[in-house]
Amino acid sequence: MRDSRTLIFRLMPDSLRGRIRLFSLLLIALPVLTSALLFGVFLKGRAEEQERFHLDVLLEQYAAEADDWLSRCMADVTFLAESEEARGLDMERLRVLLTGFSRTHQGFIALSYVDARGFTVLDPSGVPTGMDLSDRSYFLAARQGDATITDVITSRATGLPALVFAAPVRGPERDFRGLILGASSPAALDKMARLAATSEGRIIRILDRKGERVTGRSGPLAGVVGPPLESPLRELVFRNAPLPPMYADHAGRIVVGRSRILKDGQWVAVAETPLRVVHAGVWSFLTVAVLAALAVIILLTPALLRLTRSVEAPLEKMARMARAMEEDRPDMDCAPGAFREAPDEIRTLYDAFVHMTGKLRDTISQLAVCAITDPLTALANRRSLMDEGRRLAGVCRRSGVPFSVLMIDLDGFKQINDTLGHQAGDEVLRHVADQLRASARSTDFVARYGGEEFVVLAPGADAPQALSLAERLRAAVESEACPLDIQSVLCTVSIGTSTLDGAGTPEEALEAALGRADQALYQAKNAGRNRVRAFDPASPGS
Template identity: 30%
Template sequence: MIHFMRPRTVKQRFRLWIALAILMLGLSINIAFYILYQQEIQAEELHNLSDKLNLQTLFIERWVQERTLDMRLFAEDDAVRKLNKPLMEEIFRDFTVLQREFSSLSYVNADGVTEVDTNSATGVKVNERDYYWAAKQGKSSMSDVIIGKASGEPVIIFSAPTYDQEGRWTGLLLGSVKLETIQRVVSSLNSGETADFYLLDRVGVPVTKPRFIDDIRSNPRQISTEITRRAAVQSVSKEAYANYKGDSVFGSYQWIAGHRWLLVGEVSKKELYANLYRLMFVFIAITLATLILSFSGIVVLTRRIERPLEFLLQGTRIIKEGQYGYRIDHAVFKHAPAELQELCDTYNLMSRKLKTTVKLLEESAMIDPLTELYNRRYMMQNGNHRLLRALEAGDPCSVLLIDIDYFKQVNDTHGHLIGDRVLRHVAGVLQRQTGGDELAARYGGEEFMVLALRLGAVQAGALAETIRRTVAAEPYEANGIRIALTVSIGGAACTGLDEGADAKLLLEQMIEEGDKALYRAKQLGRNRVEWESSPPGDG
């Protein structure tokens, strides 16, 4: 042993001191890494939890706003204002088929009794519910988790007051959302073996099922843990705590929906540090292996690893900047270990799939899958901005609302499959007749919309007449079935924004005016174009 520690040749001494230097360096790095990375892992995981919570908060807040807007739009429908109950029921049922967010839609009269319900649960009194009194005061509302009187299951109720044509309060509309609807959204964030995201109401009752609770539908129990207490006092503590299972976890929270809901994200402390232990094992193994290799081998190995890793890191930075299709030149990895070559191939495959996935996500967010036209969400989110830009440039703009006449008869006679094909047929007409500055969209059901940028009332009216004639001249024909089609069209135009007008609501106002003209076209016999005489914001 002493002889070994006192080498006689320079070669031996060089190897010994290099080995000792690598050993000491490896031990120092491992110890420092363990101490520092333990803290970094915790901070990074809490940051990741916070990022996911913020992203999910934006989605849920938008989801709540959209459901509230759905109820308000229903409350403004002519069938609701005129208390046309058969038509209300038909509209409600069609909507629940097309829009599966709501499990049921109901109309409640001024006495608090349901008169129209898509689940046939009429005659139910709800006048003791908070949303009834909110509607009586003219307010839309969203309930906490309650047990539905008709379904007997925990639900969330969206409500909006209704008024007749003279502005008198006639009751309210209710939209029931089962917890499974929002469950799919929140649970999508769960990853790994222990990551758990769930939603609580303000008193701690689960809105969505925590990952490790079997069932909350029959008897949702209140959850009271350290994270709920922190949320109650807005604490920013980052210490680990015991979750509802009693496991030690790190967690973060976010209040949403006006402090009505609490979104919680948790990850097990054990799982979090398991990655550190595995990584430490790898570091120690690398250190011991390095002692066996010669100095020249270390230099060659580090060169062959360092350069490819730089390209991988550069590639991840490029993807982070949004260039999802970036690929790494495989020639760079020609002399790299096989694992890194496989990593390069995997990276390039991941990049290609990521680009395709992002493209599909972007398209699904703005394209109606049935007709391949823009959807209503795209028009409401982007149409107003494009409309204002055109008006600022001094160009007139118009909106056309297009409804297929007697479309319900098509579904009743030929079935919904043929009905879908008829919708695609009419969408094809719109695609051929529009383009450039005319944006065609499926607005809902059998109703379409065209936003004609830089077209005034005269030009847009001509476009509308062309669409009407083309639809009438091109019936749907397939497999021995021939269906003559006509459309009713209502239009509204705008040449400028009035002083004091709300620019954010301009498109909604034009749609409202166009809807009035469409209603008039139907009343006057259908298969015609009607134009609103007083376009909103017309300068």
């Protein structure tokens, strides 16, 4: 023992300066190395936690995409089942409708009409008709009036896995007249899963309650991956309980996994990442970090370290604030004067950044509202009208749905302004806007076009329906006077209607329809005001 102590003292420098340096190095290096080991353990746990967070985000995005895809497919089939062609059993027109729908909607591998007996009658995809589907669950559900999205079943026509969307066809007397059937390949869900699982080794799959895979039953994943969950874990997630932090998959690998319920609890989406992938790079990063930290600690003085901390903390806080603004999170704490020990320049920069962040967030919020809203009436403004009109025109044209435009002008508005003042005129405009908003259909889009003119976009309304809607709006405005401080003013409006034609782009068609509706409005004005006119090219002024 004495010899070992003698050896230690011999290895020590003779000078006090050398000994202080040696002990300082030991006092710094030993805590750093100890911290590095603890940090390694922390990093592993942090990496697993981050991966679970990423899997939750990916599953949320994937579930939203999958649910949206299922909803859109079901909505398309329901639209076909509720069409006049299907309800009236006009087979020739229904064949044309299904054929056109198949060309414009790529999500279906087959679209069929099945009659009330359960036999396929129409199928534009070329699948032979006359197939008996009366024993299928979706046919039985349709007879009860229910629309259905099935689990993955084997198609009798092709022998391939398919998702079936079925909606009942009802006659005018609500009698059952068959169903519209749309078949889609589960490969669409596979594609979404492969696009969502961006990390190496990460897999996203969907499992039904029977334990069968909805995704991965055909294509590149077929025969490569086994069931994504063992039976006890499957029972766990279908009870809406979380998966264990780590578990062994079908191949015996330890994985980090998360799950999410889909399709009203009938499916579960499972995302898994092997633990070796999660931990990849942790130790190499830790080694580099430790070496860099040791170099900085040895080369720099404690004062510099303190200065670094005083500069780093405000900058880190500003970075978090910038990320919060980018992600539109308003809950970030942005209190000025939080770093009193920082240098003056850094403290000034931080306080200015906090002030600028608050002003910028308020400005962005105000600009977002002002960009699409008329400040006087709180209706959509002209810019928002044109953007939404182009979108609705394109959707209605692709779907073969009529689309009408109503141009509305407040009668005698100049006289109201001249006799009662502009403040009363503003109150009248707000009153008329409220009446139009309250009387329009839920699917209509009401906007202020400019001055005393308003526009209503009516998707799904043909020319007679547009006239009926216009008359309802006109009557609603006339029925209730606008209360002012000194008197009440009875307002009337003149309305011109026009229906979208098939010429040009959606934007050009919308502009043309607005022009025709404007001409019809002038026809209504010339006919005595407080009336409705549909566009008539033969009328004077057209």
